[in-house]
Amino acid sequence: xxxxxxxxGSPVQADVExxxxxxxxxxxxxxxxxxxxxxxxxxxxxxxxHVNGMSQKSCAILAVAADGADxxxxxxxxxxxxxxxxxxxxxxxxxxxxxxxxxGMIMSLLELLRRNPTPNEPEIRTWLTGNLCRCTGYHxxxxxxxxxxxxxxxxxxxxK
Amino acid sequence: MTQETAxxxxxxxxxxxxxxxxxxxxxxxFTADYTPPGxxxxxxxxxEHGHAKIVSIDTTTAAAMPGVRAVITGADIxxxxxxxxxxxIPGGVESHFPPHPYGVPGAGFVLAQxxxxxIGESVAAVVADTPYQALDAVNAIVVEYEPxxxxxxxxxxxxxxxxxxxxxxxxNLNAYWTCGDKDGTxxxxxxxxxxxxLDIVNQRTINNPMEPRAAVGEYDPATDCYTxxxxxxxxxxxxxxxxxxxxxxxxxxxxxxxTNIGGSFGTKGYLYxxxxxxxxxxxxxxxxxxxxxxxxxxxxxxxxxxxxTQKVVVAGTRDGKITALRxxxxxxxGAYPSTIGPGVATALMGRSISGPYEIPHAxxxxxxxxxNVVPLGxxxxxxxxxxxxxxxxxxxxxxxxxxxxxxxxxxxxxVPPEKLPYDNGLGWTYDSGDYPTALRxxxxxxxxDDVDRLKAEARERGKLLxxxxxxxxxxCGVGPSTRMSKEGMLGGTWESGNVRVHPSGEIAVxxxxxxxxxxxxxxxxxxxxxxxxxxxxxIRVYRSDTEKAPYxxxxxxxxxxxxxxxxxxxAAQEILLKMRTAAAAFMxxxxxxxxxxxxxxxxxxxxxxxxxxADTAMALWYGWNLPPGMQPTLDxxxxxxxxxxxxxxxxxxxxxxxxxxxxxxxxxxxxxxxDSGPIGNPLVVQGQVExxxxxxxxxVLMEAARFDDEGHLLTDDLRSYAIPRATxxxxxxxxxxxxxxxxxxxxxxxxxxTATVPAAAAVSxxxxxxxxxxxxxxxxxxxxxxxxxxxxxxx
Numbered sequence: 001x002x003x004x005x006x007x008x009g010s011p012v013q014a015d016v017e018x019x020x021x022x023x024x025x026x027x028x029x030x031x032x033x034x035x036x037x038x039x040x041x042x043x044x045x046x047x048x049x050h051v052n053g054m055s056q057k058s059c060a061i062l063a064v065a066a067d068g069a070d071x072x073x074x075x076x077x078x079x080x081x082x083x084x085x086x087x088x089x090x091x092x093x094x095x096x097x098x099x100x101x102x103x104g105m106i107m108s109l110l111e112l113l114r115r116n117p118t119p120n121e122p123e124i125r126t127w128l129t130g131n132l133c134r135c136t137g138y139h140x141x142x143x144x145x146x147x148x149x150x151x152x153x154x155x156x157x158x159x160k
Numbered sequence: 161m162t163q164e165t166a167x168x169x170x171x172x173x174x175x176x177x178x179x180x181x182x183x184x185x186x187x188x189x190f191t192a193d194y195t196p197p198g199x200x201x202x203x204x205x206x207x208e209h210g211h212a213k214i215v216s217i218d219t220t221t222a223a224a225m226p227g228v229r230a231v232i233t234g235a236d237i238x239x240x241x242x243x244x245x246x247x248x249i250p251g252g253v254e255s256h257f258p259p260h261p262y263g264v265p266g267a268g269f270v271l272a273q274x275x276x277x278x279i280g281e282s283v284a285a286v287v288a289d290t291p292y293q294a295l296d297a298v299n300a301i302v303v304e305y306e307p308x309x310x311x312x313x314x315x316x317x318x319x320x321x322x323x324x325x326x327x328x329x330x331x332n333l334n335a336y337w338t339c340g341d342k343d344g345t346x347x348x349x350x351x352x353x354x355x356x357x358l359d360i361v362n363q364r365t366i367n368n369p370m371e372p373r374a375a376v377g378e379y380d381p382a383t384d385c386y387t388x389x390x391x392x393x394x395x396x397x398x399x400x401x402x403x404x405x406x407x408x409x410x411x412x413x414x415x416x417x418x419t420n421i422g423g424s425f426g427t428k429g430y431l432y433x434x435x436x437x438x439x440x441x442x443x444x445x446x447x448x449x450x451x452x453x454x455x456x457x458x459x460x461x462x463x464x465x466x467x468x469t470q471k472v473v474v475a476g477t478r479d480g481k482i483t484a485l486r487x488x489x490x491x492x493x494g495a496y497p498s499t500i501g502p503g504v505a506t507a508l509m510g511r512s513i514s515g516p517y518e519i520p521h522a523x524x525x526x527x528x529x530x531x532n533v534v535p536l537g538x539x540x541x542x543x544x545x546x547x548x549x550x551x552x553x554x555x556x557x558x559x560x561x562x563x564x565x566x567x568x569x570x571x572x573x574x575v576p577p578e579k580l581p582y583d584n585g586l587g588w589t590y591d592s593g594d595y596p597t598a599l600r601x602x603x604x605x606x607x608x609d610d611v612d613r614l615k616a617e618a619r620e621r622g623k624l625l626x627x628x629x630x631x632x633x634x635x636c637g638v639g640p641s642t643r644m645s646k647e648g649m650l651g652g653t654w655e656s657g658n659v660r661v662h663p664s665g666e667i668a669v670x671x672x673x674x675x676x677x678x679x680x681x682x683x684x685x686x687x688x689x690x691x692x693x694x695x696x697x698x699i700r701v702y703r704s705d706t707e708k709a710p711y712x713x714x715x716x717x718x719x720x721x722x723x724x725x726x727x728x729x730x731a732a733q734e735i736l737l738k739m740r741t742a743a744a745a746f747m748x749x750x751x752x753x754x755x756x757x758x759x760x761x762x763x764x765x766x767x768x769x770x771x772x773x774a775d776t777a778m779a780l781w782y783g784w785n786l787p788p789g790m791q792p793t794l795d796x797x798x799x800x801x802x803x804x805x806x807x808x809x810x811x812x813x814x815x816x817x818x819x820x821x822x823x824x825x826x827x828x829x830x831x832x833x834x835d836s837g838p839i840g841n842p843l844v845v846q847g848q849v850e851x852x853x854x855x856x857x858x859x860v861l862m863e864a865a866r867f868d869d870e871g872h873l874l875t876d877d878l879r880s881y882a883i884p885r886a887t888x889x890x891x892x893x894x895x896x897x898x899x900x901x902x903x904x905x906x907x908x909x910x911x912x913x914t915a916t917v918p919a920a921a922a923v924s925x926x927x928x929x930x931x932x933x934x935x936x937x938x939x940x941x942x943x944x945x946x947x948x949x950x951x952x953x954x955x
Contacts, residue, residue, distance in 0.1 A: 019292070020292070024291075027193075028291075033186075033189070033190075033192075033193035034185070034187065035186070036190075036192075038422075039454075039877065040454045040877060041879050043879060044370065044455075046370060073186070075186055075187075078185070083181075083185070087184040087185065088184075090180070091180040091184050092180075094177060094180065094679075094843045094846075094847050096180050096183040096184060097423070097678070097679070097848075098183075098369070098370065098371065098420070098423040099180070099182070099183025099188050099420060099422065099677070100190060100369075100370045100371040100420075100422025100423060102183045102186070103186040106184060121891075122887075126887060128885070128886035129885045129887055131886075132370065133370065134368055134423050134425065134851070135423050135847070135851045136851050137850040137851040137854030137855075137884070138854070138889075139847075139850040139889075139891055139892070140846075140847050141886070
């Protein structure tokens with residue numbers, strides 16, 4: 001079946017079997033391997049991308065069901081050479097160890113920060129329950145998001 | 161406490177790991193991201209039975225399906241791929257293994273021959289143009305099984321009449337292994353004023369690194385050489401074992417490359433069937449063959465952890481002196497020995513049981529047993545975590561039995577610092593440490609004196625508050641090769657580091673170990689930058705490729721930094737020594753008057769005589785007018801084999817609050833004081849400590865691999881097997897002490913897994929404290945707590 005979508009702003013047209021998952025289309029057809037696959041049951045969040053601006057597990061969407069969608073992957077969130085504030089905070093506060101769950105976490109957290117630019121610790125932890133990490137115990141990730149929130153709060157304060 | 165070395169340059173600085181930039185952009189390449197042109201895909205058919213005879217395998221339908229290039233079964237490769245080997249056997253005792261034609265201990269076939277012995281055993285492989293086609297074809301293979309009686313419990317497997325797994329292993333017993341003083345221990349227990357006992361099941365858990373395993377095999381007919389890209393945390397060792405003992409090809413013809421690895425915690429230090437299979441099939445089919453596991457596959461086929469069933473006893477006086485400790489343990493090795501499983505199950509556990517305590521008589525015995533479950537291996541803190549759990553549970557029970565404060569009992573029995581180095585009577589000689597200081601510091605952080613008030617306060621809120629202490633010593637830094645041979649290791653356990661200075665003065669650092677998330681590209685650059693007093697920016701760290709890196713044994717047992725680090729440190733010192741000699745010659749002075757600081761060689765009092773680091777490197781590159789006997793260029797490799805292990809230690813204190821109505825448990829505060837010697841990068845180590853503690857919380861609160869009586873794994877995905885999520889732990893209160901190890905020139909010790917070691921016992925002790933019961937088996941779920949509260953009695 002044919003599926004036409006936009007990935008990171010560029011049109012993608014593919015002829016895929018109806019059963020092909022969006023994550024496989026992104027990784028194997030489009031060649032964007034930043035999105036990871038770590039479980040078979042939509043538990044781990046390693047494959048989270050944005051579909052029409054919403055964070056979604058791309059292992060739980062068929063590629064053909066994404067027909068017409070605007071998809072953003074980890075490769076599409078920053079200008080080349082320039083990191084988002086969240087990426088910078090994760091890098092600097094070591095919110096990533098092996099790095100495998102990191103792209104999915106970032107895609108998920110970007111939506112949290114869009115909805116609520118100044119989340120508190122419980123809000124961050126609750127939001128993160130859709131993403132599994134075995135290295136960090138999540139603490140350094142939470143610290144990184146808190147820093148982004150603090151920066152957002154300061155910027156807001158400064159703008160007053 | 162503050163690290164005194166923090167005033168040094170780069171060593172000790174909390175530098176954000178440089179590899180993080182690639183991770184946060186999703187640019188870092190993992191094995192599953194590597195797809196050379198023309199790649200086709202392999203899928204494995206795994207056993208659906210815990211124990212069964214294979215009557216027939218019909219592959220005709222599968223072979224005729226679209227895109228399918230090959231379907232192979234055990235019969236097809238019986239003469240071509242040898243069984244996997246086991247290289248860490250129980251040391252110093254008689255042991256029995258499945259056979260291997262080369263006489264080494266066998267660890268099972270690449271594809272099952274006639275029989276399957278565990279649920280995830282590989283039975284057949286399909287290669288097709290796409291992963292989806294390969295999966296379709298795997299599902300079209302028809303295997304007729306004749307189920308055989310299975311046994312999944314190690315004690316049941318030793319009983320007369322139990323189903324037998326291997327002809328060469330009578331009674332399913334791999335080994336009966338002991339350490340310590342049996343008679344003295346038995347007598348001391350008999351004569352003791354106080355004796356407390358516990359039956360413990362240190363349950364089987366599944367490592368679950370986030371990245372499933374993967375392998376890509378390539379074959380070049382022009383050179384008859386193979387390349388394997390694999391999720392291997394021991395590339396050199398796996399190359400050696402695969403070439404010599406599985407593929408039967410010259411060592412020279414196999415290259416192993418590990419790219420970024422998405423966590424391991426033990427899982428990826430082992431040989432698995434996919435590794436030789438993708439190489440064999442790449443040669444047969446003339447194209448690269450790629451295999452990527454699923455979570456389901458990982459949970460059924462990669463090594464699992466813990467799994468000791470124990471009867472443990474501690475004896476002591478009424479006034480608080482522990483006099484004896486005994487542990488009888490049945491270790492469930494699973495259906496086959498994994499690459500290093502039997503050694504993990506015996507020495508790492510048994511020799512560690514007395515923890516930081518001075519116990520006059522101690523004895524451990526381990527029955528290492530084969531059963532019809534997934535093979536056992538290492539898991540973060542393996543052996544030492546099981547040992548600490550039993551000792552720390554017993555310490556609380558003993559304190560309660562004599563009516564003494566639990567912290568006081570520990571302080572009274574800890575090996576005093578002046579007695580170090582200390583022979584624990586079980587085979588380890590603790591190298592250094594100050595155990596009481598670490599515990600006192602933890603008690604101070606915890607506000608231990610105020611606990612009664614906190615408990616009363618919690619009760620007013622309808623909560624039961626409990627506090628649990630857990631102190632530990634965790635052998636790390638495997639290790640001295642000769643010593644490890646006595647522990648049953650069939651190989652060396654040294655590590656390497658290479659420093660090469662380019663003519664530009666930039667530096668290439670190459671290590672033999674392999675990161676699985678430990679920020680090697682940063683922490684090893686820090687060591688060299690510190691010794692050579694140059695900027696981190698001019699240093700690049702290479703690893704992972706057996707064609708380029710010096711030999712190393714890999715990353716496991718918290719050894720990369722404490723064994724590989726000193727190798728690199730010494731290599732950098734050799735570089736500096738050679739540069740100093742050369743610079744002195746170039747300046748026409750004796751090298752004793754040459755000073756080196758911040759990248760410049762100089763002669764104090766003679767400002768005309770200076771030579772920069774880069775100039776000296778360039779001069780050595782040219783090789784003109786070198787001092788007599790000096791070779792051109794700067795390229796030094798050091799292999800470091802430590803004189804003995806290193807012994808990190810510490811004390812953790814957990815606070816839990818339990819909802820008496822529902823049994824729900826919250827870890828509300830967690831104090832960890834750890835000692836891993838001098839810390840090269842506190843940011844990296846903090847991350848490892850936090851992750852390690854949460855891993856331990858996972859075991860005590862939620863994780864368990866469950867098999868039914870026929871060997872079916874009931875917890876084979878992340879819906880049925882829980883691992884901690886972000887809401888399961890609060891921020892921790894972390895501190896450390898800095899006692900250096902005498903066993904390497906940097907004084908460093910293992911850190912990557914040590915904080916897992918005490919965590920489960922700390923929480924378990926806290927829960928038992930909160931609800932006033934003797935013991936609750938792990939995982940301590942709300943249901944078990946609720947039942948314990950309802951029944952009111954000892955569970």
